[in-house]
Amino acid sequence: MTEAGSVYILGAARTPIGSLNGSLSSLPAHELGGLAVREALQRAGVKPEQVSEVLMGQVLTAGCGQNPARQAAMHAGVPKEVPSTLVNMLCGSGLRTVVLGAQAIRCGDASVVVAGGQESMSQSPHCLHMRSGVKFGDSTAVDTMMKDGLVDAFHSCSMGITAENIAKQFGIARAKQDQFAAHSQNRTEAAQKAGLFAPEIIAVPVPSRKGPVTVDKDEFPRHGTTVEALSKLKPAFVRDGSGSVTAGNASGMNDGAAAVVLVSGKKAAELGGTTTPIARVVSWAQAGVDPSVMGLGPIPAIRSALSKAGWTIDDVDLFELNEAFAAQSLAVINELGLKTSKVNINGGAIALGHPIGASGCRVLVTLIHALISTGKRKGVAALCIGGGMGIAMCIERVN
Numbered sequence: 001m002t003e004a005g006s007v008y009i010l011g012a013a014r015t016p017i018g019s020l021n022g023s024l025s026s027l028p029a030h031e032l033g034g035l036a037v038r039e040a041l042q043r044a045g046v047k048p049e050q051v052s053e054v055l056m057g058q059v060l061t062a063g064c065g066q067n068p069a070r071q072a073a074m075h076a077g078v079p080k081e082v083p084s085t086l087v088n089m090l091c092g093s094g095l096r097t098v099v100l101g102a103q104a105i106r107c108g109d110a111s112v113v114v115a116g117g118q119e120s121m122s123q124s125p126h127c128l129h130m131r132s133g134v135k136f137g138d139s140t141a142v143d144t145m146m147k148d149g150l151v152d153a154f155h156s157c158s159m160g161i162t163a164e165n166i167a168k169q170f171g172i173a174r175a176k177q178d179q180f181a182a183h184s185q186n187r188t189e190a191a192q193k194a195g196l197f198a199p200e201i202i203a204v205p206v207p208s209r210k211g212p213v214t215v216d217k218d219e220f221p222r223h224g225t226t227v228e229a230l231s232k233l234k235p236a237f238v239r240d241g242s243g244s245v246t247a248g249n250a251s252g253m254n255d256g257a258a259a260v261v262l263v264s265g266k267k268a269a270e271l272g273g274t275t276t277p278i279a280r281v282v283s284w285a286q287a288g289v290d291p292s293v294m295g296l297g298p299i300p301a302i303r304s305a306l307s308k309a310g311w312t313i314d315d316v317d318l319f320e321l322n323e324a325f326a327a328q329s330l331a332v333i334n335e336l337g338l339k340t341s342k343v344n345i346n347g348g349a350i351a352l353g354h355p356i357g358a359s360g361c362r363v364l365v366t367l368i369h370a371l372i373s374t375g376k377r378k379g380v381a382a383l384c385i386g387g388g389m390g391i392a393m394c395i396e397r398v399n
Contacts, residue, residue: 006281007101007263011275012369014361016204016217018353023215023219024219028123029064029255031075032255033058033068037054043261051082052113057089057117061086090149091356095117095363098116105262105264117259117355121253121254149386150253153291159324163325163327176330184326184344186225188348192218219353221351245327251354254353260368285300289389294385296328298382306394316342316380317371317378328384332382377397
């Protein structure tokens with residue numbers, strides 16, 4: 001049974017996550033997004049013409065053309081009469097679209113919303129400001145991936161420095177970070193070998209000179225990762241001997257997309273036997289923190305979302321927390337008092353990768369499928385966000 005005033009998730013799917021300049025790098029973000037949207041609709045049993053609106057998150061849009069969300073929707077076969085909106089809340093973009101979709105449904109503006117995120121970090125360009133001309137000398141190209149996605153706008157430091165700040169503030173040693181990273185890699189390796197990600201992933205055909213190549217597995221995980229191997233990596237951001245954040249205990253730069261289909265309880269009942277809800281959106285919250293320690297954002301966001309849901313930490317069966325960095329992940333887990341056995345049970349972004357505009361919906365899709373596969377009921381998805389924010393959502397699996 002569905003409740004008329006509630007918001008339900010009917011379909012949830014994602015592409016594999018590709019490495020930087022890897023297997024998915026030839027596909028623009030909107031094509032990846034379009035594939036995720038099309039698959040989510042198929043799984044939901046919803047026709048494209050039944051959609052009220054498409055909302056997609058994307059951070060790196062330089063040179064992508066007008067409104068990549070609209071491009072993704074059209075690529076998925078959604079009719080031209082259905083509007084589309086692009087959302088940029090950095091790493092939270094893909095989950096913020098789900099929040100906006102749920103709000104639209106609750107206030108009666110929509111009955112079916114496709115929400116998700118997409119990113120091709122591989123195709124983010126370098127740019128030059130030439131509008132006023134260059135009178136004399138060289139001109140430097142700016143890496144839009146760094147400028148628009150990975151550098152704090154307030155302190156002009158990389159996201160890695162914010163993780164270093166957290167490590168120092170909370171006394172999180174390099175060894176602890178490497179242990180966490182190795183554990184994430186090992187969990188993901190086990191999950192991949194057991195086929196646990198297969199139900200959430202759609203196969204992506206990638207053109208090549210020898211014909212289409214099918215990509216159906218996450219490319220970024222490094223099987224066989226050990227703490228010993230990670231301990232040999234040099235700090236990537238602070239090189240004066242005090243740094244602890246490395247390429248091995250941080251998330252990657254990646255390509256991918258994810259999408260979910262949201263409906264009102266009334267619409268779900270109208271659809272009848274054509275589809276069955278898989279989860280109910282219970283609550284959500286956003287919060288702000290000091291940009292210099294942006295990785296702490298999930299702490300107040302999760303607390304607020306739980307309060308709105310009327311849940312306690314112990315009520316939650318599974319947490320899917322985006323692993324931007326091991327340092328910030330450990331700070332969130334420790335401050336909230338989470339049981340590690342409930343957090344990212346199949347590994348997280350340190351192993352899987354972090355296509356920034358897509359990750360918000362990706363963690364939600366992964367959480368939904370983890371709840372289904374384990375038979376658990378209540379889950380929380382959350383992410384830290386550059387600029388000093390956090391976002392969280394509570395969901396409940398529907399039998």
